[in-house]
Every structure is written in C-alpha cells, then in structure tokens.
C-alpha cells in the first residue's frame with residue numbers, strides 16, 4: 001500500500017465466507033474468490049478475522065498466506081489472540097479495527113485518540129514482524145493526528161457514514177468530511193486508504209479524491225458477483241475507480 005497516482009483496489013472477501021458459514025458447507029470458498037479477484041485486477045486481498053469467526057476462519061487466512069500473488073491486508077481487533085495470530089502469519093498489511101460482538105458490521109472507527117498507549121504498543125509490536133500497520137478510523141482530525149503520533153504509517157478512513165447518507169446534503173457533507181480527512185492524513189505524512197459500504201453507485205466520488213491510495217471494498221462486490229461472477233464484479237469495480245481517479 002504505497003502512495004502513487006494510481007488508486008488501488010483491495011478486495012474484501014469476508015462475505016464469500018459469510019455465505020459459506022450460513023450453511024456450514026465447504027463452499028463458496030473465499031480462497032477461490034481471492035484468486036479470481038487477483039486475476040480480475042485486485043491489487044490486494046482484505047480479510048477480517050473476527051473474534052466471533054462469523055465469516056473468515058483461520059484456515060482461510062493460512063491458505064491465503066500461501067497462495068496470494070498480491071498481498072494480504074489482515075483486519076483484526078486489538079486483542080492478544082489476534083496479535084499472536086498475526087505474528088504467526090506475518091501479513092504484508094495489517095489494519096487494526098474496532099470490534100463489538102453484537103454489531104452487524106464495523107460501525108465506527110477505532111478510537112486511537114482515546115487509547116494512544118495501547119494502540120502505540122500494538123503498532124510497535126506488529127511493525128516488528130514487518131507488516132505495514134494501518135488504523136481504521138473515522139475521518140476526524142483528532143483521530144488522524146493521534147494515528148500519526150502512535151506511529152502508524154497508514155490509515156483507512158471509514159466511509160460507512162457517507163455510504164449510509166440518504167439526502168443530497170448529507171451525502172455532500174459526509175463526502176466533504178472524507179475529503180478533509182484525506183487531506184489531513186496526507187499533511188500528517190500518512191498513507192490514506194478508505195473503505196466500508198462502498199458500492200457501484202457511490203464509489204466514484206471517493207475514488208476521485210486526490211491522494212487516496214487504496215479503496216477496500218467487499219460486500220457490494222460479493223453481492224454483484226451473484227449476477228456477473230466474481231471476476232466480472234471485480235473488473236467492473238476496478239474500471240470504475242480507475243476512470244474516476246483519472247478525472
């Protein structure tokens with residue numbers, strides 16, 4: 001996840017595993033989805049090993065570690081169990097995310113400002129295994145500055161509020177918050193990624209923001225893949241974000 005003029009697409013395959021876990025079957029296999037995504041132009045593969053194992057399992061992460069041609073972005077909560085697992089698999093990228101057991105999905109960003117010492121220790125520990133650590137945070141100046149202070153080289157701005165906005169004013173306000181967050185992150189010297197809730201109808205405005213390094217997208221890709229196949233879904237999204245980033 002290095003900064004460049006070309007926006008990158010990280011494909012999150014969690015919800016391929018959601019479908020598998022719904023019936024306890026061996027299919028669909030998120031590993032196959034990852035390989036198809038790479039063939040269709042994904043720049044990286046994102047997986048979130050949740051504490052409750054509702055979708056991705058350890059088995060998926062271990063297999064992916066062996067077969068990915070691109071790179072893994074491993075999303076994890078800041079727990080001792082996850083820290084030890086990350087040390088075992090040494091992913092290229094790690095994104096620290098907040099987790100609560102009952103949430104439907106990741107509802108907000110990590111409160112870095114409210115727990116700087118704890119997050120700094122986690123960033124230091126995970127950097128020692130050679131992973132580039134990013135922090136999944138809200139587009140909030142306080143959190144962005146704290147992310148720089150704790151030594152994370154990268155942040156991922158949570159785009160969920162933008163994705164959930166319903167009125168044109170709300171959408172414009174939330175988009176502006178992301179734009180301001182990107183600029184603030186770049187001024188702090190951070191690599192700035194973004195993601196959550198992005199889909200084919202809302203992604204272009206975010207992809208057009210100058211300086212964003214990578215978008216991580218999952219749920220919408222898996223949903224669209226039902227109709228066009230996983231490779232088609234990824235290729236369509238990649239074309240959309242590259243075109244938007246050129247303007």
Ligand SMILES: CC(=O)[C@@H](O)[C@H](O)COP(=O)(O)O
Nearest residue numbers: 014048075097104105106196
């Ligand atoms: C951290 C993040 O935004 C995504 O990885 C998201 O967590 C996907 O998984 P869930 O839908 O289970 O939250």
Ligand SMILES: NCC(=O)COP(=O)(O)O
Nearest residue numbers: 012195196197216218219
């Ligand atoms: N970090 C965000 C991500 O990986 C994908 O989130 P979503 O597109 O599944 O909402």
